[in-house]
Amino acid sequence: MDSVGIAIAGFAHPYAYEYAKSLSETSEARLLAVWDDDRTRGREAAQRFRSTYVAEYESVIRNRDVEAVVVSSRLSTTVELAELAAEAGKNVLCEVPFALNLEDADRVLKAVRKSGVRFQSCFAARYSPAAVMGREALHRREIGDMIAMTGSVRLVAPEEDQLEDVGAALAGDTLHLTDLMRWYSGSEVESVYAVAVGGLDVKPRRQPGFLAMARFRSCAFASIDGVRCLPDSSLAGERLTLELLGTDGLIMLDVFSQAISVCSRGASQGLLRRHLWGCDVRKEMVRSFLACVRQGLEPKADAFDGRQATEVAIAAYRSARERRPVRLPMNP
Amino acid sequence: MGRQIGVAVVGYGFMGTTHLTAWSMVEDAKVLAVVGRDRIKAEKVASRFDAVSYSTLGQALKELAVDAVDICTPTFTHRDYALEALNAGKHVLVEKPMALSLREADEMIQVADAGGLKLMVAHVLRFFSEYAKVRELVQGGAIGRPVMVRAKRAGSMPPWGVQSWFMDQSKSGGVAVDLAAHDVDFLRWCLQDEVEDVFALSHRLVTRETFVDDHVLMVLRFRKGAIAHVEASWAMPTALPFTTSLEVAGSSGSLSVDNESTPPLTIVNRRGVERFSPETRPWVEGMPFSIDPFYGEVQHFADCVINDRKPITDGRESRRSLEVILAAAESAATGEPITLQAEA
Numbered sequence: 001m002d003s004v005g006i007a008i009a010g011f012a013h014p015y016a017y018e019y020a021k022s023l024s025e026t027s028e029a030r031l032l033a034v035w036d037d038d039r040t041r042g043r044e045a046a047q048r049f050r051s052t053y054v055a056e057y058e059s060v061i062r063n064r065d066v067e068a069v070v071v072s073s074r075l076s077t078t079v080e081l082a083e084l085a086a087e088a089g090k091n092v093l094c095e096v097p098f099a100l101n102l103e104d105a106d107r108v109l110k111a112v113r114k115s116g117v118r119f120q121s122c123f124a125a126r127y128s129p130a131a132v133m134g135r136e137a138l139h140r141r142e143i144g145d146m147i148a149m150t151g152s153v154r155l156v157a158p159e160e161d162q163l164e165d166v167g168a169a170l171a172g173d174t175l176h177l178t179d180l181m182r183w184y185s186g187s188e189v190e191s192v193y194a195v196a197v198g199g200l201d202v203k204p205r206r207q208p209g210f211l212a213m214a215r216f217r218s219c220a221f222a223s224i225d226g227v228r229c230l231p232d233s234s235l236a237g238e239r240l241t242l243e244l245l246g247t248d249g250l251i252m253l254d255v256f257s258q259a260i261s262v263c264s265r266g267a268s269q270g271l272l273r274r275h276l277w278g279c280d281v282r283k284e285m286v287r288s289f290l291a292c293v294r295q296g297l298e299p300k301a302d303a304f305d306g307r308q309a310t311e312v313a314i315a316a317y318r319s320a321r322e323r324r325p326v327r328l329p330m331n332p
Numbered sequence: 333m334g335r336q337i338g339v340a341v342v343g344y345g346f347m348g349t350t351h352l353t354a355w356s357m358v359e360d361a362k363v364l365a366v367v368g369r370d371r372i373k374a375e376k377v378a379s380r381f382d383a384v385s386y387s388t389l390g391q392a393l394k395e396l397a398v399d400a401v402d403i404c405t406p407t408f409t410h411r412d413y414a415l416e417a418l419n420a421g422k423h424v425l426v427e428k429p430m431a432l433s434l435r436e437a438d439e440m441i442q443v444a445d446a447g448g449l450k451l452m453v454a455h456v457l458r459f460f461s462e463y464a465k466v467r468e469l470v471q472g473g474a475i476g477r478p479v480m481v482r483a484k485r486a487g488s489m490p491p492w493g494v495q496s497w498f499m500d501q502s503k504s505g506g507v508a509v510d511l512a513a514h515d516v517d518f519l520r521w522c523l524q525d526e527v528e529d530v531f532a533l534s535h536r537l538v539t540r541e542t543f544v545d546d547h548v549l550m551v552l553r554f555r556k557g558a559i560a561h562v563e564a565s566w567a568m569p570t571a572l573p574f575t576t577s578l579e580v581a582g583s584s585g586s587l588s589v590d591n592e593s594t595p596p597l598t599i600v601n602r603r604g605v606e607r608f609s610p611e612t613r614p615w616v617e618g619m620p621f622s623i624d625p626f627y628g629e630v631q632h633f634a635d636c637v638i639n640d641r642k643p644i645t646d647g648r649e650s651r652r653s654l655e656v657i658l659a660a661a662e663s664a665a666t667g668e669p670i671t672l673q674a675e676a
Binding site for chain 2: 147148150152191193195196197211213215221222223225227245248249250323324325
C-alpha cells in the first residue's frame with residue numbers, strides 16, 4: 001500500500017512538532033507540504049522536517065498528492081482551515097479544541113459529513129495502551145457499575161498568541177479529560193459546574209483553566225481538573241490521571257507515569273524535569289490516523305467527539321462566569 | 333502549675349482508644365474515667381489505662397475530680413454529651429465534626445462561653461507533621477500566592493463503620509461531613525482564608541434501613557481567589573490502603589505530599605499492604621512520640637485548660653469548618669452551589 005501524502009497546516013500548537021516528527025519518521029507517510037501563516041515559522045519547520053513550505057493554503061489543499069492535512073494552527077484559523085480541507089476532500093487530523101463556539105464546531109462537523117472524509121480529533125490519550133486496557137476492564141465490568149470519575153490533566157500550554165484569542169480554549173486541557181470520560185462511560189455530560197482560578201476578570205492569557213464538576217447521563221459524576229497552575233508546567237512534565245470508582249472496585253489510570261525524573265542545577269536552584277520513556281501516545285495517534293486514511297476506517301475520536309468535548313468546555317466557561325450549574329446540550 | 337488535670341473520656345471505640353493512648357503520654361493529665369453505654373466493654377478499656385469505667389457521664393462527674401471531658405462518641409451524640417459536661421462546669425474536647433447542625437454547634441459555643449470553659453474540636457489534621465509543614469511552607473511564601481489545591485482522603489468504610497451509625501446519614505452526616513471535615517478545616521487554616529462558596533457531587537449508598545453518602549467530590553472557592561478540589565471517600569475497594577494526598581500550587585511553585593510515597597516502612601503480606609509511619613504514630617511502644625498528632629492534639633488541649641489559652645480549633649473556629657461541610661452536603665443533595673455568609 002502506498003504511503004499517505006500529508007500536509008501540515010500551522011505550527012502554532014506545540015504538538016505540531018511532535019506530529020511532524022512522527023510523520024517524518026514513518027514510511028507510511030510523506031510530508032509533502034508545510035503551511036503556516038507565520039512564514040518564518042513555516043519555513044523553519046519545513047526545513048527541519050525536510051518538506052516544502054507553501055505560502056498559499058489554497059495550493060496545499062489543491063495538491064492532488066495531499067491526501068490528508070494536519071491542522072495545528074492558531075486557534076482563530078482552525079475552523080476555516082479544517083473546513084476548507086474537508087471540502088477539498090482531504091482527510092483531517094485536527095488539534096483540539098478546533099472551535100471556540102458551537103456554531104463553528106458544527107460548521108466543521110457539517111463539512112466533514114458532507115465530504116465523507118476521515119476527520120480525527122487529537123485526543124491522544126485514547127491511544128495510550130493503558131487507557132485502552134483500563135476501558136476494556138471497565139467494559140468487562142471488573143469494577144461493577146461506575147459511580148464517579150476523578151481526573152486531572154496538565155499538558156503543554158499552547159503559545160501565548162494562541163491564548164490571546166480565547167476564553168474557552170483555555171479549557172483545552174480539560175477537553176482531553178472530558179473526552180476520556182465520555183469514551184470510558186459511553187455517556188454524555190448532562191450538567192456542569194465549574195470554577196476558574198482567580199475569577200474570569202484577569203486577562204485571557206493569564207487564565208489558567210478550569211476545575212469542572214460534571215454529571216453524566218449515565219448517573220456517574222466527575223471532577224475534571226484542567227487547571228494549569230504550575231508556574232512552568234514543563235518542569236513537572238505532562239500529567240493525565242483518571243480514577244474510576246465503581247461499585248466493585250477502582251481503576252487508576254496515569255497516562256504519563258512512565259517518566260524518569262532528572263534533577264539538575266538550573267538557572268536558580270535545582271530543577272526537576274521529567275523525561276518520558278513510556279508509550280508515545282501522540283506517535284500512536286498519528287499512526288492510527290494514517291491507518292484510518294489508508295484503510296478507510298473510522299477514527300477512534302472524530303469531529304463529533306471534538307464537538308462534544310468543546311461543548312462541555314463552553315458550558316464550563318459559562319458556569320464559571322455565571323456561578324451556576326449549566327445543563328447540556330446547550331441552546332445555540 | 334500544680335496538679336494534673338483529671339480527664340473523663342467518653343467512648344471506647346477507635347477514636348476513644350486512640351485518644352486514651354495519647355492521653356497516657358501527657359504528663360499534666362490523668363484519665364480518671366472511661367464512659368460508655370456498655371459497662372463491660374468500658375471496663376475492659378478502662379482497666380488498660382488505669383481508669384474507672386462508668387456507664388453514664390453524670391455518674392463519673394459526680395464521683396471523680398474531673399476537669400475536662402473528651403468526647404469520642406458518634407457524632408449525633410456530641411451535642412448532648414458536650415452540653416452535659418459544660419453545664420457541669422467541665423472543659424470539653426469533642427471529636428470532629430463538632431455537631432450535625434449549626435444550631436447544635438451554637439448551643440455548645442454559647443454554654444462554653446457562659447461558663448468560661450474551653451471548648452475544642454479535635455481537628456487532628458492540624459497536628460499532623462506533614463500538614464503542619466505544608467502550612468508553614470505555604471505561609472512562608474515557598475510557592476507564592478496559593479492558587480489551586482487538591483486534597484484527597486479515601487478508603488473503604490472503616491471496619492468499625494460497617495453496620496453502624498456511620499452508615500446512617502442522619503447520625504454521621506455522611507462522608508462530606510465526617511471525612512472531608514479534615515481537609516476542609518485544614519485548608520481554611522493553611523490558606524488563612526474563608527470559603528466563599530462550595531459545590532459538591534456525591535454518591536449515595538442505600539441499604540435496607542438507611543442511606544449514606546459514601547463518596548464526595550467538592551470544589552471550594554476561597555475569598556482570596558484560591559480554589560480547592562476535595563475528595564473524600566468511604567467507597568474505595570477494601571484492597572486499597574487508606575490514601576491521603578495534598579497538592580498546593582501557587583503563583584511561583586507547587587508542593588505535594590501523600591501517605592503512599594512517604595511511609596518509611598511498608599509491609600506487604602497475606603493481609604495486604606500496610607504502611608507504617610512510626611514517626612507520626614507511635615505504633616511501637618518506646619518509639620518517640622513527640623510528633624504523634626493525637627498526642628499533639630490532646631497535649632494542646634491540656635495546655636489550653638491548664639494555662640488558660642485559646643484552643644487552635646475552638647468552638648467558633650470549628651463552627652466555620654462545620655458550616656462549609658454542611659453546605660457541601662446540602663449542595664450534593666440539591667445540585668446547587670451554596671454561597672456562605674461572610675463573617676460579621
